[in-house]
Amino acid sequence: MDRETGLNLALLGVMLAIPLWAMAADEPFLVTLTTRAVIFAIAGIGLNVALGFGGLVSFGHAAFFGVGGYAMGILASHAQGYMPLIEWPILVEGTKSMPVIWLTAICASALTAFAIGALSLRTAGVYFIMITLAFAQMLYYFAISWPAYGGEDGLSIYLRNAFPGLNTMDPIQFFAICYALLLAVLFLVARAARAPFGLMLNAARQNEDRVQAVGQTPYRLYLVAFTISGAITGLAGALFADLNRFVSPSMFSWQTSGEIMVFVILGGVGRVFGPVAGAALFVLLEHVLGGVSDYWHIYLGAILLAVVLYARGGIFGILTGRDTANG
Amino acid sequence: MSVILLVEQTLNGLQFGVMLFLMAAGLTLVFGVMGLINLTHGSLYMVGAFAAAAVAARTGSFLLALVASIAGAAAVGTIIEMAVIRRLYSRDHLDQVLATFALILILSEGTRWLFGSYPLFLDTPPWLSGTLMLPFGIEYSIYRLSMIGAGLCAAAGLFWMIARTRIGIQIRAGENDREMIGALGVNISRLNTLVFAIGAGLAGLAGALIGAIQSVQVGMGEPVLILAFVVIVIGGIGSIRGAFVGAILVGLTDTLGRFALPHLFALFMDASSATSIGSSLASMSIYLLMAGVLLLRPRGLFGAT
Numbered sequence: 001m002d003r004e005t006g007l008n009l010a011l012l013g014v015m016l017a018i019p020l021w022a023m024a025a026d027e028p029f030l031v032t033l034t035t036r037a038v039i040f041a042i043a044g045i046g047l048n049v050a051l052g053f054g055g056l057v058s059f060g061h062a063a064f065f066g067v068g069g070y071a072m073g074i075l076a077s078h079a080q081g082y083m084p085l086i087e088w089p090i091l092v093e094g095t096k097s098m099p100v101i102w103l104t105a106i107c108a109s110a111l112t113a114f115a116i117g118a119l120s121l122r123t124a125g126v127y128f129i130m131i132t133l134a135f136a137q138m139l140y141y142f143a144i145s146w147p148a149y150g151g152e153d154g155l156s157i158y159l160r161n162a163f164p165g166l167n168t169m170d171p172i173q174f175f176a177i178c179y180a181l182l183l184a185v186l187f188l189v190a191r192a193a194r195a196p197f198g199l200m201l202n203a204a205r206q207n208e209d210r211v212q213a214v215g216q217t218p219y220r221l222y223l224v225a226f227t228i229s230g231a232i233t234g235l236a237g238a239l240f241a242d243l244n245r246f247v248s249p250s251m252f253s254w255q256t257s258g259e260i261m262v263f264v265i266l267g268g269v270g271r272v273f274g275p276v277a278g279a280a281l282f283v284l285l286e287h288v289l290g291g292v293s294d295y296w297h298i299y300l301g302a303i304l305l306a307v308v309l310y311a312r313g314g315i316f317g318i319l320t321g322r323d324t325a326n327g
Numbered sequence: 328m329s330v331i332l333l334v335e336q337t338l339n340g341l342q343f344g345v346m347l348f349l350m351a352a353g354l355t356l357v358f359g360v361m362g363l364i365n366l367t368h369g370s371l372y373m374v375g376a377f378a379a380a381a382v383a384a385r386t387g388s389f390l391l392a393l394v395a396s397i398a399g400a401a402a403v404g405t406i407i408e409m410a411v412i413r414r415l416y417s418r419d420h421l422d423q424v425l426a427t428f429a430l431i432l433i434l435s436e437g438t439r440w441l442f443g444s445y446p447l448f449l450d451t452p453p454w455l456s457g458t459l460m461l462p463f464g465i466e467y468s469i470y471r472l473s474m475i476g477a478g479l480c481a482a483a484g485l486f487w488m489i490a491r492t493r494i495g496i497q498i499r500a501g502e503n504d505r506e507m508i509g510a511l512g513v514n515i516s517r518l519n520t521l522v523f524a525i526g527a528g529l530a531g532l533a534g535a536l537i538g539a540i541q542s543v544q545v546g547m548g549e550p551v552l553i554l555a556f557v558v559i560v561i562g563g564i565g566s567i568r569g570a571f572v573g574a575i576l577v578g579l580t581d582t583l584g585r586f587a588l589p590h591l592f593a594l595f596m597d598a599s600s601a602t603s604i605g606s607s608l609a610s611m612s613i614y615l616l617m618a619g620v621l622l623l624r625p626r627g628l629f630g631a632t
């Protein structure tokens with residue numbers, strides 16, 4: 001077992017141990033805090049598929065996070081108000097069932113990612129960064145100006161959505177759901193990275209011409225990666241909305257895009273487990289520094305600056321002594 | 328809708344576009360010469376507005392406030408360029424985005440710490456308030472007209488500097504080949520700092536001018552920054568001319584869209600849903616414009632292919 005695998009397992013172990021201990025010590029807040037880290041980790045893993053494996057610097061992943069959140073908000077608000085979502089041509093009711101909401105969130109954010117990706121991937125480099133940022137901002141303004149679902153105020157959902165056989169209002173049970181989803185996403189992404197698709201994507205990031213020469217279309221690889229990436233981040237958005245029982249346009253804001261990117265960078269770009277470490281560290285910093293000073297973003301900025309300038313591999317880079325995942 | 332209202336809205340769009348150009352010019356210059364994507368540009372806009380508000384509160388002079396906005400933003404720009412940003416020119420775009428994102432966090436929170444969370448107010452000076460009668464019975468705010476004038480003057484000055492002065496020649500040469508002009512004896516790192524400071528000064532000026540009709544607060548810069556990104560994506564990155572055309576296009580599309588779309592939808596649906604659908608679509612119009620330009624010309628209207 002190499003050092004990185006050891007670190008991965010230790011990370012997962014700690015993330016499981018903290019809430020279990022907190023439950024025993026009767027500290028439900030700590031459980032919620034860890035759940036937050038787990039959800040951010042899923043969002044970061046999503047971005048990492050595009051950013052780390054495909055080299056696509058998307059500064060607009062808040063778009064998918066927000067679409068996932070609003071998928072939950074819209075379905076649940078219709079269910080809670082007993083108003084059908086669509087009456088014609090077929091009757092569609094809102095729902096409070098988590099699996100249905102997840103599926104809707106994944107499909108909706110995948111579609112959004114496909115549309116944004118299809119346009120943005122016509123360009124590359126710095127254009128791509130600005131365009132993804134601009135499209136996320138478009139959805140942000142749309143969410144603010146669309147009065148049907150709360151507009152600027154957002155939507156409150158009074159009860160957390162239901163999962164068959166579990167009491168989701170119990171923090172530890174909701175944590176268990178999120179943790180299980182994190183494991184599932186990690187498993188799928190690790191598999192995909194080693195599958196022919198992942199290898200081809202990695203190759204396209206390193207040299208597009210050679211990939212083209214062996215008969216693959218980089219554009220198509222990138223678009224698939226971007227869509228998967230958006231879908232995973234959308235799932236995280238639905239979970240985040242469920243954690244807070246609240247959705248608002250701020251999920252679409254450029255700060256959210258920046259933060260999701262920070263999860264990936266703090267942990268280490270291009271490593272399957274990087275965003276998990278990054279999200280955990282982010283939540284820890286947010287909690288600890290936020291307690292020290294109201295102006296904790298200054299310290300976050302300074303830490304981020306130091307990581308970018310001096311420790312490009314993030315936490316994993318420091319702990320394994322290698323800057324990149326591929327040695 | 329009346330013609331008078333349409334003319335007024337067109338002037339508003341022009342004013343918005345000219346201000347966007349002041350923002351976009353610095354971004355596109357910095358990208359053209361140094362290859363840097365600079366997210367802190369929005370913070371420099373904010374710094375300019377705060378410097379202007381602080382000086383106006385002390386001295387009561389609007390002109391001094393404008394000078395302070397340019398000087399303050401250029402000074403902060405010079406400091407961050409020398410301390411951090413010059414290390415990023417050789418890095419990839421991801422590092423640039425992250426480091427400048429970190430700088431946004433530091434500058435925004437630093438400003439909040441200095442000035443507090445409440446918005447400051449910068450008043451338009453008495454000699455620029457009131458309205459002016461234009462031909463055909465159109466009344467228009469003098470201040471907004473002067474904004475258009477000031478912005479056009481700054482744009483003309485910038486074009487003149489780039490086309491006619493020695494520094495302009497160096498900037499254009501730097502866009503083509505950085506190593507070569509270094510080899511010819513131009514102090515590249517001083518040129519970089521200068522270009523960054525010029526861009527910062529323009530952003531600061533825009534911040535102060537807009538700050539006088541809106542409020543001056545932390546976080547005011549980033550929405551404008553993103554609009555400026557849309558502008559240079561439409562115009563073509565690195566092209567000042569593209570930035571100008573893009574800025575005017577975006578300014579007019581946004582303002583006229585907000586004005587016309589609700590009216591347009593009111594033709595075939597009831598008033599309240601026309602207003603809500605119209606304004607939602609209007610808030611998306613410039614991004615749809617950007618998507619359209621991307622479909623036709625992925626490198627922007629004036630971008631190098």
